[in-house]
Amino acid sequence: MxxxxxxxxxxxxxxxxxxxxxxxxxxxxxxxxxxxxxxxxxxxxxxxxxxxxxxxxxxxxxxxxxxxxxxxxxxxxxxxxxxxxxxxxxxxxxxxxxxxxxxxxxxxxxxxxxxxxxxxxxxxxxxxxxxxxxxxxxxxxxxxxxxxxxxxxxxxxxxxxxxxxxxxxxxxxxxxxxxxxxxxxxxxxxxxxxxxxxxxxxxxxxxxxxxxxxxxxxxxxxxxxxxxxxxxxxxxxxxxxxxxxIMHNTGRVEGGEYWNDTLYLVVRTGDKFVNLTYKPSEGEIRELLTEKGELVLKEHIIKIDLKEEGELASIEIVKPxxxxxxxxxxxxxxxxxxxxxxxxxxxxxxxxx
Amino acid sequence: MRKNILKIALFAVLLTIALAMIGYYAIKSSGYIDVSELVKFEQDRRVTVKGKLVTTEYDQRNRVLYLVLEGERGGRIIAVVSADYIEKKYGPVQYLKWDPNNIVLQGIYRASQKTLEVTEILQGCHTTYQQEPVGT
Known part of the structure; x- marks a missing residue:
């Protein structure tokens, strides 16, 4: 048994x-x-x-x-x-x-x-x-x-x-x-x-x-x-x-800052760097910045879904x-x-x- | 039988010591990259690097200390250390003393700029600022 x-x-x-x-x-x-x-x-x-x-x-x-x-x-x-x-x-x-x-x-x-x-x-x-x-x-x-x-x-x-x-x-x-x-x-x-x-x-x-x-x-x-x-x-x-x-473009966030209610990001896709913006909600901004104001997204890989030219529809982190x-x-x-x-x-x- | 067991036990102990010594030496000598190897890297990397200190410069306005390190076979990098880190670990920047032939730093190497963003000074730095012990 x-x-x-x-x-x-x-x-x-x-x-x-x-x-x-x-x-x-x-x-x-x-x-x-x-x-x-x-x-x-x-x-x-x-x-x-x-x-x-x-x-x-x-x-x-x-x-x-x-x-x-x-x-x-x-x-x-x-x-x-x-x-x-x-x-x-x-x-x-x-x-x-x-x-x-x-x-x-x-x-x-x-x-x-x-x-x-x-x-x-x-x-x-x-x-x-x-x-x-x-x-x-x-x-x-x-x-x-x-x-x-x-x-x-x-x-x-x-x-x-x-x-x-x-x-x-x-x-x-x-x-x-x-x-x-x-x-x-x-x-x-x-x-x-x-x-x-x-x-x-x-x-x-x-x-x-x-x-x-x-x-x-x-x-x-x-x-x-x-x-x-x-x-x-x-x-x-x-x-x-x-x-x-496979289903989306992705890129790695190399840097960025929050200014005037907008997140300005520098994202590397392959060998290229692209500048992207995102307008976060008030709740979202607390998630995206530390107490010191550092960008939490730095070095993360994100999905690149564009609402319009250069502007992200959402921020979604992808596992590396x-x-x-x-x-x-x-x-x-x-x-x-x-x-x-x-x-x-x-x-x-x-x-x- | 007893003699056999003792022989086996002795051999096991000696072999253990031999393997442990080989392993210890190999590990002890691992971990550091020389500056001359570092300058060949083409991508950003987290590294522990060893080099010879050529010169230092303190940017008081931006509170950043610049160190120029040289490798055994040539090649130089600039290491950037924040004054906040130094003051926390060693005290005031002006009281720093260096052992120039024995600098070991840990940090992120930015290959495009040949610059090391230092996160830890592991060897080669200490402070000359020492209070005299209180006499009794």
Whole structure:
């Protein structure tokens, strides 16, 4: 009965997580103004998409460490299997963390790769664990392979705290400080969303890692179906996020000011700059300017719908490409996880018959 | 058996230390771009940049401090720092002292103007203004 619950839990959690990511992409809060970056403040919805997966990666590698130690202590094969499983799944999550981080960096810092200390740390972490797989396949004696792999898994885990504390070690980092994160997570709904994402993503990672070992007798097709469902939900979300770019002209607000009841904006579309105006209502102007009179729209991407020549009909902020990319990437990860766990469950059932 | 376990544990510890040292060194030396690399960028970027201080100039009217930084292999940029930031962190602008060979700044690089809008001075700046400790 418990095994059956675990089997059905995985596809349900995948669907739940894809709904949470969709909600985050469309409704998560972001800062009104981000002074120290070049991109759209709306890219900060990635706090609810990229960061929980990065945290999950660390926890899964910790699972690999713990089970490696247990194997060396107890010398039971199932601990070695679990260690390899945790590390394999964590490495898939690490690939997502790197890719989604680079997409966010492109928007926020102007370049996908900057040799930022944390970026460097996570890359080193990823490479260190790639060596784990190379090491396993290079040792021909299966018993020796397990011991060598477990020892290496313990050593490679040293990269996890190093990558986490990388900004402190290097003394400077482009990664935002915790202050901005705390401000965004001040609202209860934001906190619930962030924590839910971590818990659900971590549960998926753990279930994918250990489910095959339980030799589920149920049709393992359900895992693949879960992955497909999650991917489909996120593909639809990506298309919805892409729609404004396809159906309208869009541009990035480079600057502007409010004067004489009119907003004067300089908007970049491709390589061109256009001057646009907009007459906001009194309620709207409070949304568009900070208390200091700064333009909230700066660096945001907006739809360009013209009432007449040079005058906008409305102001509508569009999520930057990094959000679409990270949502789609996560859909692909869920699809891969569904296929992987199904394949492992089948092969584990066959091996132990 | 016990000897075997000790051997494995020792190897695990040594390998951990070795990997940690490699990782630590790699991370420690990452993060900064030299000015000579920065001047090649063609698009605006958020950066942490290291350079040698050539000269400074304070625009008292606009309350802005200009720093000219030079890279290891040549190339110069102008870094612009607001007086508000300096006064909050270091005190009056006139009391600033620089370590010219060790300047590290963080900010947004505007490629079209070869200008860095400084958001943080990370290294190379301190104040000469120090109160004498109160004697007892």
């Amino acid at each position: 418990e095994k059956k619950l675990l089997v059905y839990a995985l596809p349900v959690l995948i669907v739940v997580d894809s709904i949470l990511v969709t909600y985050a992409a469309f409704r998560a809060p972001y800062p009104r103004v981000v002074e120290f970056e070049v991109g759209s403040p709306a890219s900060y919805v990635n706090l609810f998409i990229h960061v929980p997966l990065a945290i999950t990666t660390y926890f899964l590698y910790a699972g690999g460490l713990f089970t490696a130690i247990m194997f060396l202590w107890k010398r039971k094969d199932r601990f070695d299997y679990m260690s390899k499983s945790f590390i394999s799944i964590a490495t898939l999550y690490a690939i997502y963390t790197l890719a989604s981080g680079m997409s966010w960096a492109k928007e926020a810092w102007g370049a996908a790769w900057n040799w930022d200390p944390r970026q460097t740390g996570v890359l080193l972490l990823f490479v260190a664990y790639l060596v784990y797989f190379a090491l396993r396949s290079s040792v021909s004696d299966p018993d020796r392979e397990k011991v060598v792999a477990s020892v290496y898994a313990i050593a490679a885990f040293s990269m996890v705290p190093l990558s986490y504390y990388a900004p402190k070690i290097a003394g400077a980092s482009l990664h935002p400080t915790g202050v901005l994160g705390k401000e965004l997570l001040a609202a209860p709904t934001a906190r619930v969303l962030f924590v839910s994402r971590i818990l659900v993503a971590l549960s998926i990672g753990i279930l994918v890692s250990v489910l095959p070992l339980t030799r589920p007798r149920q049709k393992t097709r359900i895992f693949k179906l879960g992955g497909v469902a999650g991917f489909t939900i996120l593909l639809v979300s990506t298309i919805a996020l892409l729609a404004p770019y 490409p990094t959000v679409l990319i990270n949502v789609l990437f996560y859909g692909i990860l869920l699809l891969v996880l569904g296929f992987v766990v199904q394949k492992l469950a089948i092969s584990e059932s066959i091996a132990r018959k």
